[in-house]
Amino acid sequence: MLSTTPRTRLGREKQRAGTDRQDLYDVLDTGLFCHLGVVVDGCPMVVPTGYGRAGDTLYLHGSTGARSLRAAAGAEVCVTVTHVDGIVLARSVFHHSVNYRSAIIYGRPEPLTGEEERLEGLRALTEQLAPGQWDYARRPSPKELAATAVLALSLEEASVKIRRGPPQDDEADYELPVWAGVLPLRTAWGAPVPDPVLPEGIDVPVHISGRE
Amino acid sequence: MLSTTPRTRLGREKQRAGTDRQDLYDVLDTGLFCHLGVVVDGCPMVVPTGYGRAGDTLYLHGSTGARSLRAAAGAEVCVTVTHVDGIVLARSVFHHSVNYRSAIIYGRPEPLTGEEERLEGLRALTEQLAPGQWDYARRPSPKELAATAVLALSLEEASVKIRRGPPQDDEADYELPVWAGVLPLRTAWGAPVPDPVLPEGIDVPVHISGRE
Numbered sequence: 001m002l003s004t005t006p007r008t009r010l011g012r013e014k015q016r017a018g019t020d021r022q023d024l025y026d027v028l029d030t031g032l033f034c035h036l037g038v039v040v041d042g043c044p045m046v047v048p049t050g051y052g053r054a055g056d057t058l059y060l061h062g063s064t065g066a067r068s069l070r071a072a073a074g075a076e077v078c079v080t081v082t083h084v085d086g087i088v089l090a091r092s093v094f095h096h097s098v099n100y101r102s103a104i105i106y107g108r109p110e111p112l113t114g115e116e117e118r119l120e121g122l123r124a125l126t127e128q129l130a131p132g133q134w135d136y137a138r139r140p141s142p143k144e145l146a147a148t149a150v151l152a153l154s155l156e157e158a159s160v161k162i163r164r165g166p167p168q169d170d171e172a173d174y175e176l177p178v179w180a181g182v183l184p185l186r187t188a189w190g191a192p193v194p195d196p197v198l199p200e201g202i203d204v205p206v207h208i209s210g211r212e
Numbered sequence: 213m214l215s216t217t218p219r220t221r222l223g224r225e226k227q228r229a230g231t232d233r234q235d236l237y238d239v240l241d242t243g244l245f246c247h248l249g250v251v252v253d254g255c256p257m258v259v260p261t262g263y264g265r266a267g268d269t270l271y272l273h274g275s276t277g278a279r280s281l282r283a284a285a286g287a288e289v290c291v292t293v294t295h296v297d298g299i300v301l302a303r304s305v306f307h308h309s310v311n312y313r314s315a316i317i318y319g320r321p322e323p324l325t326g327e328e329e330r331l332e333g334l335r336a337l338t339e340q341l342a343p344g345q346w347d348y349a350r351r352p353s354p355k356e357l358a359a360t361a362v363l364a365l366s367l368e369e370a371s372v373k374i375r376r377g378p379p380q381d382d383e384a385d386y387e388l389p390v391w392a393g394v395l396p397l398r399t400a401w402g403a404p405v406p407d408p409v410l411p412e413g414i415d416v417p418v419h420i421s422g423r424e
């Protein structure tokens with residue numbers, strides 16, 4: 001079950017709350033970027049950031065020089081992952097909506113210092129972005145490891161919100177001669193585009209060309 | 213030209229900065245959700261939120277009861293819109309990246325109070341989500357207008373960041389027998405799904421079925 005703290009309890013649209021840990025994992029595991037929110041000089045800052053999940057830990061990483069990651073280390077953050085699945089076209093403008101799945105996580109990410117745990121975090125981050133590449137591409141060198149900040153955020157305080165299905169119109173509006181329904185939005189991988197300087201004879205590996 | 217204030221000047225990867233207002237408009241006009249960052253009780257909160265652009269104003273809206281919108285009114289916020297265009301597969305794990313376009317806007321959104329300006333904001337919000345629907349669906353009633361908070365945020369303080377193209381690997385790694393390139397990610401509209409209770413004989417309008 002997911003926790004309900006005052007800030008993860010949905011104030012509105014409670015029927016949209018996901019309640020299982022699996023709902024949370026599903027939203028996180030199909031995402032590529034999260035939006036990392038931090039407070040800098042009293043003001044919010046929201047930055048698209050790579051992430052990876054392993055168990056109940058979310059890993060964040062970036063250059064050791066990145067402002068947002070420096071501000072996130074040990075401080076309260078909010079991490080949000082959102083998928084848009086379609087536009088909900090209602091009979092009234094007021095009831096227009098979006099079908100989506102989103103996860104919001106609150107906590108204090110801790111910088112990882114040990115080499116083994118940092119590598120474990122980078123493995124999760126790489127596999128989230130590009131499954132199969134950790135075992136295929138060159139692994140990080142000690143110098144590269146030192147230049148990368150890896151933070152670990154617990155998934156303890158999290159909420160999931162999901163909207164699915166057709167519009168919910170006002171009773172009277174169902175009489176209107178207005179088309180209503182959902183316009184689905186899908187994402188799909190295109191054909192891999194080789195680096196222009198890639199030598200001939202290096203085939204695209206199946207974990208890239210066959211990605212689902 | 214876009215402003216450069218201390219917080220919109222890119223600290224890193226300066227070559228990724230968009231410098232034209234048109235870059236900003238392009239990123240905003242092709243998005244459906246923004247991520248709205250506010251500070252609540254000293255902690256960041258990041259919520260996926262509908263938006264619309266008209267000129268150099270970004271409109272945000274939601275229920276008058278929504279925590280994030282209440283916290284945003286007249287306070288410092290950060291609004292981020294991100295498009296993921298592809299995964300950049302490098303020869304080393306370290307140089308893996310994402311092709312993306314993102315816009316970050318800082319400012320203090322002001323609640324709109326006049327009926328005319330509120331309707332103008334809702335028109336921009338509706339047309340961003342579903343072009344053509346403002347003139348097709350039923351317009352907001354006075355009661356619906358009263359239940360909707362509409363905020364206006366100036367686009368004065370904004371930055372754009374764009375990454376395109378192949379991986380940039382370390383010189384020595386170009387010798388490796390590793391495939392490198394970009395796996396493009398595309399979004400596409402599916403076929404419209406009618407509301408199950410839609411009466412027969414109401415056709416899908418072209419502005420929905422023909423959306424690009």
